[in-house]
Amino acid sequence: MPNSKSTPPCGCPVAAFQKMISGKYKLRIMWDLKDGPLRYGEIRSGLLRGAIGTKEIAPRVLSRELKALTGSGLIDRKDYGLVPPKVEYRLTRKGQSFVPVIDAIRKWGVRHLAQSTSVEQVEAAE
Amino acid sequence: MPNSKSTPPCGCPVAAFQKMISGKYKLRIMWDLKDGPLRYGEIRSGLLRGAIGTKEIAPRVLSRELKALTGSGLIDRKDYGLVPPKVEYRLTRKGQSFVPVIDAIRKWGVRHLAQSTSVEQVEAAE
DNA sequence: CAGCATCCTGCGTGATACTG
DNA sequence: CAGTATCACGCAGGATGCTG
Numbered sequence A, B: 001m002p003n004s005k006s007t008p009p010c011g012c013p014v015a016a017f018q019k020m021i022s023g024k025y026k027l028r029i030m031w032d033l034k035d036g037p038l039r040y041g042e043i044r045s046g047l048l049r050g051a052i053g054t055k056e057i058a059p060r061v062l063s064r065e066l067k068a069l070t071g072s073g074l075i076d077r078k079d080y081g082l083v084p085p086k087v088e089y090r091l092t093r094k095g096q097s098f099v100p101v102i103d104a105i106r107k108w109g110v111r112h113l114a115q116s117t118s119v120e121q122v123e124a125a126e
Numbered sequence C: 001c002a003g004c005a006t007c008c009t010g011c012g013t014g015a016t017a018c019t020g
Numbered sequence D: 001c002a003g004t005a006t007c008a009c010g011c012a013g014g015a016t017g018c019t020g
Helices: A012-020 A025-031 A040-048 A057-069 A093-112 A121-124 B011-018 B026-033 B041-047 B059-071 B091-113 B119-124
Strands: A076-078 A087-091 B075-079 B087-091
Touching: A012 B026, A012 B091, A025 A040, A025 A057, A025 A087, A025 A093, A025 B011, A040 A087, A076 A093, A087 A093, A087 B119, A093 B011, A093 B075, A093 B091, B026 B041, B026 B059, B026 B087, B026 B091, B041 B059, B041 B087, B059 B075, B059 B091, B087 B091
Parallel strands: none
Antiparallel strands: A076 A087, B075 B087
16 A cells, blocks of 8 residues: 555655655665666675675565565566566666666765765766 | 775765765755754754644754764854854755755655645745 | 753664575 | 565654753
């Protein structure tokens, strides 16, 4: 069920946005999916890249994030129903429309957070 | 290297972004500050606007958010040192550079979250 | 007015083990 | 391979009272 009572008369899209992408991985998952569909395991390993000291992601957590994103209509789950399970996740149209926003976030982050990430990487990641 | 120690080897600006704006009010605070400095109480009451069913914001929470934003260099705290306390918060240059990003978020939210917020309000809020 | 001190609670996150 | 089931924990977030 999408929302029984929600749409709390917020009037503030920003708050809704925060709820929607709350969770450590949602934005990164979407960003990783922007280049095309990925399987569960690919998403998982993809989230480990770049985060050096990071431990494995608990399947429970990733699973929930994916479900939440699916429930928000940002990504789509395609189960191939094979014996060795194969499931792909891909951005919906709505999710794709969100990519530029993430891109804006990323670019700002690279510029102003002055991390180990260099400017060249910004364009490299495009 | 401007960075002493932080910069946990993330490599992912998005993750850093999420940490920085984690918390229910940070983005909204910054958005409210975009039009000029506000006092503590003004920020507080401003956060209640638009969120009808919302309760009062615990000072502890708001205080922490403001400190975090200050620590991130996004806002600046100016204490007038008066007897009835007067403190103003304003966006730093870095914080101002972030406003367009929030705006992108807002606009996307209005378009795709289809809330009570109407399109006219998008431009009205500019 | 602009907070700080204290207590309490729920949930997000992590770790581990198990299954179709 | 793609998850679910359990247990455990830290911390964000709320409530209340007090202060300079």
